[in-house]
Amino acid sequence: MEDYIVRATAAGGQMRAFAATTKNLVESARVHHNTSPVATAALGRTLTAGAIMGSMMKNDTDMLTLQIRGDGPIEGITVTADSHANVKGYVGNPDVMLPPKNGKLDVGGAVGIGLLQVIKDMGLKEPYVGQTILVSSEIAEDLTYYFASSEQVPSSVGLGVLMNKDNTVRCAGGFIIQLMPFATEETISQLEENLKDVTSVTDFLDKGYTPEQMLEKLIGHLDLEITDTIPTQFYCNCSKERVEQAVASIGKKDIQEMIDEGKDIEVKCHFCNTAYNYTVEDLKNILKRSKK
Template identity: 50%
Template structure:
């Protein structure tokens, strides 16, 4: 099953909901960065939340999520847009610990709890929208829940999960965001809270083969969910040799000349996807001519 995301309304428009399967998407990130299980879970949770938050945007808008918890994993960075495209990386991909007291991957220990979650939205205007909150748990689901309540004033519940195979590949990944619209009735709020307390972890439901539609039915009740839109989701990086060439040109003639003299070539690597681009001496000479 390919990864995809759905947008939905529930309880006659009182609730807005998103659900996504990201198993292949997180798997691609794991493959590119060779993340170990705990790092895979942290990065996968952040990317899953990120792709759903991207789906809340319109047109060519995009956002960047930065999680700095001062834990051994270092910084987690995720980019996403309104088209279901997401990419991400962690500073220290080979981070792993024994399972925590609940028998789960110890994401909190890897991420840390003394730091911030920052969301920067590029809505195509002159100014960027930036929201920042302190980390409240380091497990990330609770942290994104707190972000929505505190920074965007939208009562929300965010669930994100990743299961990792013994060979480090991704077994299952996905998540949901449920948001209460203004005026949601107390009865609906109580019913949702009860359902959230009783359902299994979201990653287990994905592993069992539940689709995003079925996931929302588990959360909100059959017959309550009206799907508005479905979109494919993928690990997609916008890097290219042309973009890196432009960046080299921007360094100026002097620095490019130093590259040519010292190494006779240049090699650059994209942090987000680990793709490497090679520039020969001839190519550098040409870029030097283009530089101001």
């Protein structure tokens, strides 16, 4: 199944909902970064949330960044998405290994105590930055808390990544359900009642539920109306030219030192781990251009 996000409304517009299946993009991230199972789960949940939250943005040029900074051994997670649900990201330590907790991958233990930052660049003078503490470091609960405290939008967030025995991704996906300011008490209590029975996102996905069926199960009784579906993918727009700008930014003195050493250098993109090679000749050209 291709990865995609479903957007919907329910209860006559009193709530909006999003659900996604993201197995391929999470597997793609795992391959790019060679992540351990717990790092795959942590990054996969954040990528899924990033893709859905990116798709909530209005303009073609809008960008969303999720940054999770905890004191755990994963050393932070960074994910960036655009409004077309193209998403990319990385963890500080892709090799992190931890024993399971209650039979599950210990994402909370890997992330540790810290902060969640949501940065929205909407082409204004300054980007919007919202920051909250990590309440569980399991990511879904942290985003639920973020929406309520930073954006004042009561939300329910579910995210999940299930691994195969060979450490490839078996299934991944998630949902975000949000109440509008005019939602009635009756609608709110009906939603709360329904969400009580939800065990985990991966249960749905492993049973073969599509995003549509997931929303049907969660809020189908509230006149669910699917508005559209959009594809989502792990996509990095890096190139040799773009990475060259990062090389140029280290300063003329350091570039000159590299040239004097007479060795080619390799620079990797943080987001997709693609390696770019720069010869001494390339470095000389970068230096020339930066002098202009």
